[in-house]
Amino acid sequence: MTRQALTAQQIAVILQKKGPKSIHDVRTEGWTEGLKKTTAYSVWLRTTPADLIKTLEAIIAIDYPHLAVVSGVDVGDAVELLYHMQVFHGIPKGEVNITITVPVPKKNLVIPTISHLIPGAVYTEREKQEMLGVTVAGIPDPRGLFLPADFPKGVYPWRKDETGITEDMVNSLWASGRPADRPAPPVKPKEKKVRKPKTPDTENTAPKADTSADSKLSESAPAPAEGDTDTADAPKPEVNTNGE
Secondary structure, three states: OOOOOOOHHHHHHHHHHHOOOOOEEEEEEEEEEOOOOEEEEEEEEEOOHHHHHHHHHHHHHHOOOEEEEEEEEEOOOEEEEEEEEEEOOOOOOOOEEEEEEEEEEHHHOEEEOOOOOOOOHHHHHHHHHHHHOOEEEOOOOOOOOOOOOOOOOOOOOOOOOOOOOOHHHHHHHHHHOOOOOOOOOOOOOOOOOOOOOOOOOOOOOOOOOOOHHHHHHHHHOOOOOOOOOOOOOOOOOOOOOOOO
């Protein structure tokens, strides 16, 4: 079956008609990029945590999306999760970006997993759990991904409220350096470049002109034959006949 790409405007209309009623603030954008000024298109929309799955299913009905990442930001009374994906991926000039924004209230920081629809989403969902404190309900692998095991519980690096990184933690991290109980990273130290000292012979020395061609021409030029020299117009020396 051949995939037929749709425009961003067509996708927006379909999602508003066939998606859940909670879909709102739908807008499309287009911009040019690259030397050839190729136009790229995006669809932006908002929905609720309860209707995230239905919204994603409506997108899958259009075309199975390629999920890039789930980003997140602390906006005060909620944590907004942004699901960045692309439909018609691989079709030249037919790809359309879609971003689903889901505000999750801090009083109930729970969002359903989408890993049963897009298995690769589990990695970015794990990141949101440890960085923002969002509980991903039904996630098949709830383990942490980036933070060490001894990182303080209940502290989320991306949060901007009292549960985020405190100033004293930042100072301690800079002051403590690398923990001694962890192996050194497998990175070789950078080699220092040794610059050769400049000598008088190499400073302010203008390049010499190549005169080899001129010398070769002068050497190869034949000498004038006897009698060939024209002296008719040459001035004759004056002869002093007065005996002076």
